[in-house]
Amino acid sequence: MSNAHPKLDLCELTIRYGEGPAVARNISLGIARNSIHAFIGPAGSGKTSILRTINLLSIDVDGATVTGRVLLDGQNVLEATTNARAELRRKLGMAFATPQPLPRSIYENLVFGPRLAGVRGKAVLDGLVESSLRAAQLWDEVKDRLTHSALALSGGQQQRLCIARIIALEPEVILLDEPCSGLDPISTLKIEQMMQSLKSRFTWIIVTNNTKQAARVSDNTAFFLLGDLIENDTTDKLFTAPVDTRTADYIEGRFG
Amino acid sequence: MSAAARRRLITPRQSQFCARVILWAMMAATLAVLVFIVLFVVKRGLAHVSWEFLTGAPSLSGKAGGVLPMIVGTLAVTALGVALATPLGVGTAIYLTEYTREGRITKIIRFGAECLAGVPSIIFGLFGFVFFVLVLGFGWSILAGGLTLAFMILPTVIRTSEEAIKSVPPSYREVALSLGASKWESIVKVVLPSAMPGILTGVILGVGRSISETAAVIFTSGSSLSKVIPTSLFDGTRTLAVHFYQLAREGISADKAYATATVLVLAILIINVTAYAIMSRFMKRYR
Amino acid sequence: MRFRLPEKVVERSLLLVAMSSVAILLLITVFIFREGGPLLVQVGLGNFFSGAWDPQHDQYGIALMVVGSFAVTSGALLIGVPFGIACAIVLAEMAPPRARSILKPAIEVLAGIPSVVYGFMGIVVLLPMIRTHIGGPGASALAGSIILGIMVLPTVIGISVDALQAVPRSYREASLALGATQWQTIRRVVLPAARSGIVAAVILGMGRAVGETMAVIMVAGNSVQMPHSPLDSVRTLTANIALEMGYAAGDHRAALFATGIVLFVIIMILNTLANLARGRLKKRSVVVVTLAATAADLVKPRAKPEEQ
Numbered sequence: 001m002s003n004a005h006p007k008l009d010l011c012e013l014t015i016r017y018g019e020g021p022a023v024a025r026n027i028s029l030g031i032a033r034n035s036i037h038a039f040i041g042p043a044g045s046g047k048t049s050i051l052r053t054i055n056l057l058s059i060d061v062d063g064a065t066v067t068g069r070v071l072l073d074g075q076n077v078l079e080a081t082t083n084a085r086a087e088l089r090r091k092l093g094m095a096f097a098t099p100q101p102l103p104r105s106i107y108e109n110l111v112f113g114p115r116l117a118g119v120r121g122k123a124v125l126d127g128l129v130e131s132s133l134r135a136a137q138l139w140d141e142v143k144d145r146l147t148h149s150a151l152a153l154s155g156g157q158q159q160r161l162c163i164a165r166i167i168a169l170e171p172e173v174i175l176l177d178e179p180c181s182g183l184d185p186i187s188t189l190k191i192e193q194m195m196q197s198l199k200s201r202f203t204w205i206i207v208t209n210n211t212k213q214a215a216r217v218s219d220n221t222a223f224f225l226l227g228d229l230i231e232n233d234t235t236d237k238l239f240t241a242p243v244d245t246r247t248a249d250y251i252e253g254r255f256g
Numbered sequence: 257m258s259a260a261a262r263r264r265l266i267t268p269r270q271s272q273f274c275a276r277v278i279l280w281a282m283m284a285a286t287l288a289v290l291v292f293i294v295l296f297v298v299k300r301g302l303a304h305v306s307w308e309f310l311t312g313a314p315s316l317s318g319k320a321g322g323v324l325p326m327i328v329g330t331l332a333v334t335a336l337g338v339a340l341a342t343p344l345g346v347g348t349a350i351y352l353t354e355y356t357r358e359g360r361i362t363k364i365i366r367f368g369a370e371c372l373a374g375v376p377s378i379i380f381g382l383f384g385f386v387f388f389v390l391v392l393g394f395g396w397s398i399l400a401g402g403l404t405l406a407f408m409i410l411p412t413v414i415r416t417s418e419e420a421i422k423s424v425p426p427s428y429r430e431v432a433l434s435l436g437a438s439k440w441e442s443i444v445k446v447v448l449p450s451a452m453p454g455i456l457t458g459v460i461l462g463v464g465r466s467i468s469e470t471a472a473v474i475f476t477s478g479s480s481l482s483k484v485i486p487t488s489l490f491d492g493t494r495t496l497a498v499h500f501y502q503l504a505r506e507g508i509s510a511d512k513a514y515a516t517a518t519v520l521v522l523a524i525l526i527i528n529v530t531a532y533a534i535m536s537r538f539m540k541r542y543r
Numbered sequence: 544m545r546f547r548l549p550e551k552v553v554e555r556s557l558l559l560v561a562m563s564s565v566a567i568l569l570l571i572t573v574f575i576f577r578e579g580g581p582l583l584v585q586v587g588l589g590n591f592f593s594g595a596w597d598p599q600h601d602q603y604g605i606a607l608m609v610v611g612s613f614a615v616t617s618g619a620l621l622i623g624v625p626f627g628i629a630c631a632i633v634l635a636e637m638a639p640p641r642a643r644s645i646l647k648p649a650i651e652v653l654a655g656i657p658s659v660v661y662g663f664m665g666i667v668v669l670l671p672m673i674r675t676h677i678g679g680p681g682a683s684a685l686a687g688s689i690i691l692g693i694m695v696l697p698t699v700i701g702i703s704v705d706a707l708q709a710v711p712r713s714y715r716e717a718s719l720a721l722g723a724t725q726w727q728t729i730r731r732v733v734l735p736a737a738r739s740g741i742v743a744a745v746i747l748g749m750g751r752a753v754g755e756t757m758a759v760i761m762v763a764g765n766s767v768q769m770p771h772s773p774l775d776s777v778r779t780l781t782a783n784i785a786l787e788m789g790y791a792a793g794d795h796r797a798a799l800f801a802t803g804i805v806l807f808v809i810i811m812i813l814n815t816l817a818n819l820a821r822g823r824l825k826k827r828s829v830v831v832v833t834l835a836a837t838a839a840d841l842v843k844p845r846a847k848p849e850e851q
Contacts, residue, residue: 055434057430057433057434060433060439061426061429061430061433082438082549082550082551083438083549083550085438086433086436086437086438086441087436089433089434089435089436090435090436093434093435094434096427096430096431098427100427100428100430100431102428102431102432102446103428103450112432112435112445113435113436116435116436116437116441116445117436165435166435169435169436268723268724268726268727269724271724271726272724272725272726272727275726275729275730276637276726278629279629279632279633279637280633280637282625282626282629282630282633283629283630283633283634283646285626286626286629286630286650286696287646287649287650287653289693290649290650290653290654290656290693291653293653293656293660293661293664294653294656296664296668297660297663297664343560344560344563344564347556347557347560347561347563348557348560348561348563348564350557351554351557351558351560351561352561355554355557355558356558361558364565365561365562365564365565367818368562368564368565368567368568369564370814370818371568371810371811371814372564372567372568374747374750374754374810374813374814374817375568375571375754375807375810376750376753376754376755376756376781376806376810377754377756378754378756378781378784378785378803378806379571379575379754379803379806379807379810380571381785382575382578382784382788382799382800382803383570383571383574383575385788386574386575386577386578386800387570387574391574407567407571410563410564410567411564414564438550439550439553440550440553461655464655465655467657468655468656468657468658468659468660469657470657470658470659470756470757471756471757471781471785474785475788497657497659500657500659500660500663501659501662501757501761504659504662504663504666504761505760505761513663517659517660517663520657520659520660521656521657521660524655524656524657525652525655527655528651528652528655529648529652532648532651532652536644536648
């Protein structure tokens, strides 16, 4: 994999919680612009912690200690001041394993982020709502009930709403933490199609337990095991000719 | 040998039956006493509660006339107390739940709030009398009474707010943060709105306590019978509960006493039922 | 970009707000002591606790009021604690969920009845009843105890229910699985496990009884005298303050504040004790030992029914 100027560059990243052992050790990894990068590995491999460190949630919410660098266009994210973090998180949108709509209407969910960013005016917000819902391929399903509670949507719709909510912020990178783990195959397919169609607009990282999903959607794949990065390559290469036997064992389903 | 190995006079089943009967009987007796009190007061008082009673001024030291000035005075001290205790209580709850890990500071704050909750109202009355009435020179006034009540209901507001904030799913905070909210924004825009019903319950309970309070307000707002509605924060006032106390203790008028008690009891019942209805709905939402 | 409050400023201000309850507690302590402390020193702690109360002759001793408070409080606990714990057991262990969802709010809602109304009920119902059926003037330590016994119920019930519900479900299941009846489980597993919480409930109920003012004034008679029977009139510490505050001045008023200090200290001690008791609730090891002992106790007669 060759990429001279990755969008996101993780350098010697080590993450630990409290006094415990590191959950991710010395991870160095580049994420190419406008690509989909999959993080795979069994539970406890540190992939979610890495994802949560990229937008600093692991530090601000879980109280993790992090060393190393996370470079977004060459700027170290980890050095962001408290006040700059909100701005940063808008560039690094994140969707969680279980869909997390806020307990308010679909419309209010979508304008929550833009309003915090200072976007005003009904026409502007309405436009944002429509364009982000269209991007997430949800517009046709919900356009007549924007004022209804977001909690009334199905699981798959909720997850697409959450991604639309991120898109409304016009982020640069979108982080998906096992976004399809609770969804049925059709909803999963819809989300995968949406990612493909939006590849040109954003840089995606998807953490997934489903190796088939990684093979289907991603351009590059990184395989983690017990906090170590074992192998990182183009998805084609990693799935057809893995270098490390542990990678081969995992993608062939011998463990994990 | 162990107690259970002794020959038993009655079987476990029989003793279980007896225990159940006795415990349920005690429960029934307790409820009966409480219901009796309410029914007794309301039955005798309701006939004397009229529009004129609620909207008239008292005369002949309460033997005749109505209780409007007392109702207004009660509402005034209560509103003042709640207006002050709510921001303090909610702020404390936010600090305890969102801004600090359990440690020495939280222990001190919790201990302070718990002690405050146990301080008898007469002590609040004494304190309010010295501090607000005399030292700060407010005199017997709505202001002094309201401030004293604020101090008194603060622990209730803290406790219920803390529980309400804790029951908001942690994921809401993460979502707000991930969408670019600062910590404070995530609290104000997501956590507090979700916790609002619980917080409201605490505030309503505080209102109930303020309305029924006597000892703390009698020394801070005074007990002189006024025929006019108080118009300034520095006016003294006799609250409904204090008025009732005077009527009952001095034996001024049984009818008026029952009527006043009915107003008090019904108000408290409505307030508390509302508070618990909001609370139980709120708890269901997150379960 | 809009202006944002710097997080540090937010945190500092909230800390300041959060300290308000501690500050208020300190403020109360300072002012009560400032008003009553000098007189306590002047009279002497020993004299204050043992002397007679005669403000007209500058005699300030609260011995009889301490006795009065002690009498009505212990009477209130004798009545309130058994009923309170019984209600708590029914609510936490026996009542089906539907009944519980009505009974618990009912008790809590009714607990909001103003104390003056309890006092009034005492005057119009309880005192005549005592006069006709038991004797004496009616207004008495007994009447005070009964009214206070009812008034401490919500405190005792509320905290006891919490303590009982904090006992892990697995303890009950373990005991029931060993063949214990529900009542045996409650008596030997749940109640011992919740013991410290229930102790806290009783202590806080005691605090409530000691501190109650208006209801006691209305039914306890308020004579400054040594009670020889429950039917004698007594004056409590709280009643002493409330009754004389209206007209007291000078040393007399200071003596009332000194009475307040005594009351305040008693309450603080009770709160601290309750806090300690509740802190122990978290030490589960004690509970596990109890459970193991109970299990052994339950199993034995089944294993060797004819021994001894």
